[in-house]
Amino acid sequence: MVHPGMEFPDDVAPSEELLQLRPYFKLVVYGLAVIFAVEVLCGMYSAALIDLATLLPASILLKQDVGQLVRNLVPVSMLSSLNLVWQVVMLLGLLSKPPGPGNFFKLECKVADPEHPTESHYVNLCSASTLVGHMAVCSSVVLQLLCARVAWRMAKSMRQALWTSALLNVELPAHRVRQAPSSEMQGFTPYAGPAYHLGD
Numbered sequence: 001m002v003h004p005g006m007e008f009p010d011d012v013a014p015s016e017e018l019l020q021l022r023p024y025f026k027l028v029v030y031g032l033a034v035i036f037a038v039e040v041l042c043g044m045y046s047a048a049l050i051d052l053a054t055l056l057p058a059s060i061l062l063k064q065d066v067g068q069l070v071r072n073l074v075p076v077s078m079l080s081s082l083n084l085v086w087q088v089v090m091l092l093g094l095l096s097k098p099p100g101p102g103n104f105f106k107l108e109c110k111v112a113d114p115e116h117p118t119e120s121h122y123v124n125l126c127s128a129s130t131l132v133g134h135m136a137v138c139s140s141v142v143l144q145l146l147c148a149r150v151a152w153r154m155a156k157s158m159r160q161a162l163w164t165s166a167l168l169n170v171e172l173p174a175h176r177v178r179q180a181p182s183s184e185m186q187g188f189t190p191y192a193g194p195a196y197h198l199g200d
């Protein structure tokens with residue numbers, strides 16, 4: 001069970017699962033940085049701003065110690081989840097516009113010119129830039145999901161470890177109290193007094 005209001009001390013020891021997931025979290029953040037740069041180069045500025053909102057706090061987490069890292073993992077996970085929703089909305093918006101989902105990953109696609117609907121005039125709305133940009137947006141959705149999930153798992157493992165440690169610290173003094181009388185009885189020999197009989 002994870003205590004929702006539990007606070008983490010600055011000198012808290014990292015859990016085993018956190019140490020295992022931290023390299024994956026770094027890879028996700030680095031991948032998100034690459035996708036952000038690609039989106040800017042391809043002109044996907046709205047999608048790039050969404051990724052930037054996750055990238056900045058996640059990058060700060062990589063430079064923090066364990067105590068600060070654990071305290072900020074849940075907010076970053078929630079922020080990444082929110083940006084995941086916005087990025088999915090962005091992706092659906094791209095699919096609903098020309099050239100449409102059938103030409104989403106094509107280098108060349110000729111569609112009717114929306115400015116001249118009555119004329120047989122076609123324009124090419126696909127290019128290498130749009131192809132790479134669309135792939136970057138799809139990759140962003142995956143990375144936002146991974147960022148939220150990995151950050152949440154790291155925070156959950158630390159909360160479970162701290163909760164277990166707190167339970168052990170509570171049970172250990174009680175165990176010592178129960179054992180204290182036995183140490184005080186050293187040198188005492190039971191039934192060392194005079195013998196009594198039932199007939200006395």
